[in-house]
Amino acid sequence: MITKPNGRELDVLIVGAGFAGMYMLHKMRECGFAALAVDAASEIGGTWYHNRYPGLRCDVESLEYSYTFSPEIRNEWNWSERYPPQPEILAYARFVADKLDLRRDVQLNRRIVSAHWNEASRRWTVTSEAGQSWTPRWLMMATGCLSVPRFPNIPGVELFDGTLVHTAAWPEAGVEVGGKTVGLIGTGSSGVQVATALAGRARQLSVFQRTPAYTIPARNRVLTDDDRRYFREHFPELDAWARTTSGGIMTGPAKVSALEVAPEEQEAMLWKAWEQGGSFRFTGTFNDVRRNAESNTIVSEFVRKRIRETVKDPRTAELLCPHDYIATRRVCVDTGYYEIFNRDDVSLVDVSSDPIETITKRGVRLASGVEQDLDVLILATGYDAMTGALLAIDIRGENGVSLKEAWAEGPKTYLGLAVAGFPNLFTVTGPGSPSVLSNVLRSIEHHVEWIADCLVALRAEGRERIEAEVDAQTRWVANVNETAEKTLFTKAASWYMGADIPGKPKVFMPFAGGLPTYVAACRDVVARGYDGFAKA
Structure with a gap:
């Protein structure tokens, strides 16, 4: 013992x-x-130590993704951005560990x-x-x-001769992608974040998508001294407010169903939440998004319209449009994800219609026989x-x-x-x-x-x-x-x-x-x- x-x-x-x-x-x-x-x-640091892939951020705002039990910790730690990046979250964990010995x-x-x-x-x-x-x-x-980490059940993973990495086991030294062809399997939160970060850095990025994700703009920004001061001075009432909301987040709760307001008001309310940024705020625009299929469809279609407006190629835009109900899967928060598909060096590969048959020594081969040669293969395939x-x-x-x-x-x-x-x-x-x-x-x-x-x-x-x-x-x-x-x-x-x-x-x-x-x-x-x- x-x-x-x-x-x-x-x-x-x-x-x-x-x-x-x-x-x-x-x-x-x-x-x-x-x-x-x-x-x-x-x-x-837990997940914030193991996960360190490029672009990783929390989808909860930094001032809220913090312990509430210690005023001293709250007053001494200064978050730099609205949505904290992984290195800063890990630094916060270390700060707390040292502060509390x-x-x-x-x-x-x-x-x-x-x-x-x-x-x-x-x-x-x-x-x-x-x-x-x-x-x-x-x-x-x-x-x-x-x-x-969940590894995909795809034959041949062990055969790949290039660099193979899972987003949940990203090397501390990083992965060199400059001048290389990169394949990314998975388009959940990790995939959305890493794709956005690597677009423009890799010579060519191929995103292998089976199921498209709903993702909402983060509208990330640098926090000011006034932001932090307001939060600290008003913490008791902000904290009390958060404790009344379903997700424990300082937004809402929504008062009305989408079906209780006119279409033009629906649109205005959704635009306001879209411009404010963040998934909790956006999906909480109406009080029945997770319960009422008709209300949910109104919100889902709003996002699909934004995708079609953003992505220039109509076929790619349609492939990026999710067709399940929004918020029934984890809704992502992004910093320009849909925009990367307007780049010549980024391509979307639809593996729902042409599945990945196997990983080869050189890259990925699809059921159609098409093979994509890759230098780096990233698995953003989530967790058990x-x-x-x-x-x-x-x-x-x-x-x-x-x-x-x-x-x-x-x-x-x-x-x-x-x-x-x-x-x-x-x-x-x-x-x-x-x-x-x-x-x-x-x-x-x-x-x-x-x-x-x-x-x-x-x-x-x-x-x-x-x-x-x-x-x-x-x-x-x-x-x-x-x-x-x-x-x-x-x-x-x-x-x-x-x-x-x-x-x-x-x-x-x-x-x-x-x-x-x-x-x-x-x-x-x-x-x-x-x-x-x-x-x-």
């Missing part, structure tokens, strides 16, 4: 040292628990491979790839929703979202049942926080919580604080074991599913549904009822004495 450096027996082990793991470590120490965070990476209780280069529950000791035995082990009372999975990092570890609860077995039909949790049959294990922003449908920093803070309060309450009662009850979990999963069915989310084969991973159960994973509804549900569970949890 590895103990804390000060010799105390370990109370809490936190797997992950990104934003969730960092705040969890701070909160556990603040509550008097002996805590340690471990991470497979060689630096803190977190590094002394973080062990890096520790890839966790197993976590087994021992009922006799009421502790977990957690083991790393290198053979280190820990036996904490409480196990916190802060592994992130988008942290396990929400469950990938959890199922990559051999987690075994009561009676040796594995999490893979428990989730064979899809993830089942209580509140996205706990799993029946897995005592003393908590999942931060797990499946069944708003997580990826919200400003994830707010969801992280809510979960960490809820868990901390729970552990403090258990300690006060002299208890050392807590577990979600099967019936409560069943009711919550039903609630998650019923809530999703009332929306348009289930109409799209998205990563929210696990649809991009062969063999993954096709169930809607996040809670689509909005952050305020979710927070109220969690608060109600506590008010009723942690109803739905068995304590011992």
